[in-house]
Amino acid sequence: MLSDIWPVYQLQVATNRLVLRLPNEQELAEVAEVAGAGVHHASERPFLTPWTEGSAQDRARVVVRGHWGQLAGWTAERWGLGLCVFADGQPIGMVSLGARDFRVVREVTTSSWLGLPYQGKGFGTEARIGLLTLAFDFLAAEAARTEVFQDNHSSQGVSRKLGYEPDGISRDARGDEVLVSDRLRLTRQKWIQSDHPRAEVTGYELCRPCFGL
Template sequence: MSLADVWPIFGLEVTVGDLSLRLPRDEEVAALARLAGDGVHRPDERPFLTPWTEGGPEARARFVLREHWSALASWEPYDWRLGLAVFADGEPVGSITLRARDLAVLGEVSTFSWLGLAHHGRGIGTRARAGVLSLAFDHLGARSATSEVFPDNHASQGVSRQLGYEPDGVSWGVRGDEALLSDRLRLVRERWAGAPEPVDVRGLDACRSYFG
C-alpha cells in the first residue's frame, strides 16, 4: 500500500513544462527545509509577512517542516492548504501553497509561494503560480483567486500583473510588533486567460472529495 493509497492527495501532480508541483515526501520536505534555511530572499529585504530573515537557517528550516505537517494534520474539505513543492529537473526549488475555505460556496482560493534564493529570476514563480491557478480555475471550479503582497515586493507584484490580477483594496497584517500594509490583488475567472504553457493535472479524480 502506497502513501497515495491512504492519503490520495499524495498522488496529485501538476506539471507545467519541466516543472512538477506535488506534495513532497519526508526526505523531500527535509530538502525543502534546507533550501529555505539557505535563504529565500536577500538579507536586506523584507518581502514577506513571514520573518524569513529572523532566527537563522535552523529556524527557517523548522518553519517549513511545521507548515508542511500542520497543513496535512489540519486538512478538512471545507478548509485546506495544499502546500506543493516545486521541482525543476527533479530537484526541489521552492514551494507554492493553494488555500481555500468553503470553496464550494465562496469559490475563492489564495496563493502563497517562495523560492530558494538561487532560483530567483528564472520565471519559475510565474510558471508555478500559473500551474496552481489552472488547478483552481480549470479543475476545482474556483471563481476567483487572491494574493496579498507588500507594495515593494516588485517580483510578486509583477507575477500577479502578468497573470491578470487586479487591485482589490488593501489589508493589514502583523509581524512581531509591526503593523504592515499589503496590496490585495484579485484574479477572477473571466480574466483568467489560461496558463502560458500546457498544464497537466494528474491524480485529481482520486482526491477530488478532499477539496470540498
C-alpha cells in the first residue's frame, strides 16, 4: 500500500468537528474545486496567492500543483505537510505545517485556507489548534511562526487568540506592489500555559523519520 511506503498517509489529526489528513486523489480534486469556487471575495486580497485571478480551474490547479510539489520535494531536512481539512467527511480547505532543519531548529511555520462557505464558523481556529497539537505535543517544536497581512483581521484574530506574539514584519512583492505582513510567533511555553481544546493525533510514530526525528 502507498501508506506503507509513505507513512505520512497514516497520519491523522482529529478535533471536535474536523479531521486533518493527506487527501487521496479524489479528495484532492474535491478540495481543489473548493478553492476554485472561492477562498475570499474578489474585493479582498488577504493572501499572497492570487486566489481571485484566472478561472476556477486555474485556481484548482494551483492547489493540486502545490500539494504534489510539497510531497515530491519532501526531505527530512526540509518538509511541508499539506493536510486536507474535512468537516462531516467533506473537504473544506487545507492547512500546512512546514519546517527546515527541524531536528536542530525546532521551529515550524503554518498556513491555511478555507472555502468561503466554511469561514466564520470557527473552523480556522480549530484546524490551527490541530496543527499546533501535532507540532508541539508530538514533534516537540519549540516555536510556531506565521505571517499575516496587517489588514487580514480574521487571521490576525485567530493567531492572537492562540497566544502568538509579534515577531517583526516581512515585505513581499506581488507584481509591482510591496506587501507588508506581520510575523507572529507562538512559543512552546505559551502553548503549554494556554487553555485550548484537545486534538487527537494518530499514526505519528510511523512518521517520525519523515520529520527527521
